[in-house]
Amino acid sequence: MLQYFRRMGRETELGFLPQRENIYNQKLPRSRDQDKDSNIYLKEIKLNLSQAVVNNDISHGGVKWVVNLHKYIILYGLKMSKEDHVYLIKLLFGLLTTKHVDSVSLDKFAKVLYALMKKKYLITRADLILPWEPLFDLYKYWEDSTLVLRGLVKPASGFKAQLKSIIKVSRGYFTIESTQEMMDKWRHLMCPHDRSICSAVKYFSLFLPTSRGIPPDKSWKIWLPELNMFWSTWGNSPNWEVDILKLYARLAVHQIGELDWEPYMGDLYTRFMVSFNLPVTYGGSGIRLKHGISGQPCVGSISQWIVSTLGPGSSGQRYLSRLLVALQSYFHPANINNSSELLHVFISLLTTQFINRVHTERFNTKWVCKVAPEKRLTDEDIKEFVLSVKPIAFHVLYNSYEDEARNVFANLSLLHPELIIPDLLDNLIF
Template sequence: MYKNKENIDKIYKDKLQKPNIYNTFLPFYDTVKQQSLETFEEICENLSRIIQLRELRPGFPLWSSKLQQFISLYGFCFSKTDHIKLIHLYLSILSIPDLNYSNAKTSFDIIDELLNKSRLITRDDLIIDWKILYTWIKLILFNNDESYSLIALPNDIEKSLLYCVRSCRPYFSATATQEVLDEFRPWLCPFDSAFSDAMCYLDLLLPVHLPPELHNQGFKLWLPEFLSIWESVCNNPDWEQNMINIFSFVSWCNIGYVDWEPWLQKIFTRILKSFSLPVANVQVSTQSQNYSLSIISTWIVAMMGNGSSCLQYLRDLFTAIKSFYHPSNTGDFQQDLVSFLSKLSQAFVDRVHLERKPDRIWHFNPPQSYRITETDITDFVNCVKECVFISIFNKAHLEEAAKACQCLSQLRPELIVPPLVELLFSSINSITEPHRFTSIITCLAGMTRQIVRQTPEFSQGQTYVLPLLMAVLPGI
């Protein structure tokens, strides 16, 4: 079927989603193209035969693994139509009554693989029924039979399910939000144990990727209600982390469409409380469940832009906790504080990258007025760098501090590299503070690209190369 070279070239040029670009550099690329088309046809033919014969075992795991191998070798070397048909095929497998858990895990993994590059398929191309995933969440995450050895679940099936739900979530229908609320709103009684289960379901299933014209059917149906519930409860219940996840996710996916200004004071007060920092010589009792640092970092970064006072609240937060970053103030709290710097810097870099890349993801498109400006970048780096410079001398958490330095240097190398180089040169001849020299070298090693790269804003980085090499020469 694919013996005509012109036909193969036309298929590759016009119809395929995202083939593996590295195959184009192989000397036998023409053979690879023909082989990929024939292999995909064979996989589809056998998957179709399995469904028609209703014999999932042993063919379904076998040909599903071959499909995974195909994607690994050739990329998404098939058309959008075939791409969508494969997704529908595996979703239909999940809807089979009494499907065994092994085949379900295979379907979760394949669906996650097929939806991994969300820019290839938009909401106009695909709508997924959330109830299919809801059924499996109940069967896997809220199943007590395994604890009594009544069933045996495959290894990592929970992780596969969560990844699958994450990948499918952008494709829930416009009416899914109301359907999910109708299902779980009767459970929302803070004095009932079912409240925790409901928040877990809502954390996983609430659609937050709806376009602006559908926001009235999306987060506007529930966000004010959830914020009022969160404000009224201050005893750190188990379900609070699920609610923070929801707030962070909806904020990140709807930058510029949610007014967080009235809630900033409450948000940063709760964040400060979650660090459980000691006061004087009194150790504050640790919360039963601290907030996830990556989640609150994403939330904070998503609230920035368009003159928001979020950055000022962040400055106030660092002013309040600055002394706890000092290496002499050791304690369990320092790991969270330094990790917070690292994850906050990484989240900011991620947002700048997503906003400025030419082919933005369809479900991440903030309004132009709310995007991060050059002034915002400078203000953020100036806000964070002082605590980062203190943290690099922390012996226990140097790696996290070095990551934060690397992220900040990607944003504003002229504000990060020169001070560190000056600190290095001042510590070279010190024989009483060897750790100081080692810490600075570790940080500079992570920003070598920013040092040697010439940009209009930072052109003197290359002048540091030879002095730095001479400085470390005695240790080589």
């Protein structure tokens, strides 16, 4: 209630309700004078940026005032009304997707647009809808066009990574019909005997929206059975399965408790086991070519998917317990091998992802948790998870991977200290 009255007081002082101010400015001397300065600066930025767009002066005037907008955000935060916030996002999005603009200018537009959009809880789908086609055209030009592949056009340093970040924060604002449009546009590329399938799956992984704002019938129900059919049919660890795994992990995180993963669990856990490249050999049978998820470190996506599928009504914990029992002996100090580093990173990320989910469902106050109350992790779920990881944790304690061991015990002690700390003290003292 006190916070509500403070926000109403700020609305009276500024003339608008700020989205997200830089709270540390209140500690500076003459902090009240900053309101007048910030209002004048923001008004000047909006005026000159609009004039630059009207006059088609993008490379000079547009860049200059976009840089000034970035300075404003650094100084004052998102100290603007929701209407101005949405207006500036649309303006920067239009500048970014303008054709025939050099990559240095585009990089500046992308950085400022990301600063405006990264706080997703400030702008809902009801406030903003963005088209996906211009963003895809821009990405395809700088990633897969003939000019770029032949080295005739060079993007600015870091621009392609920044562009991917923009796509990630923008896909939650794509239209309801966007998923079907993407499937229609890229389905013809899905030929497993041609390299085109790698591009198609890469586009799917990067662009397909998985947020709850779009109904399931218009979102993941369109593509999940089809992509799973491809992955199940070609079980020889193709290169494109890495992107499918990333897409599955993101879908699981965004749809916790909404999507039934039971039909997919057995196959996915088998693939996870294979991805660790464990030294199971007999004669010369241990010689293998690493490809697909076995050839790339995918433990981040694997741990995300596993943790997101745990909870009431799910058999995920049963599958996870079996996986950890099968892996347990490989964590013993006497069995250190080439896969040990990957295994230790996996168990560390697994506990970190579990902590993040518990925090989001129980202690997060920035935004409302979208996981249904009956699908959230219970105390019994937390206890079962800790008990399943505990034997491996005490193997990790005696290995040389100190950072991972520290992280695992810190996370498990936060989740269930009664099960971890007494045994840990006994091992350390005696």
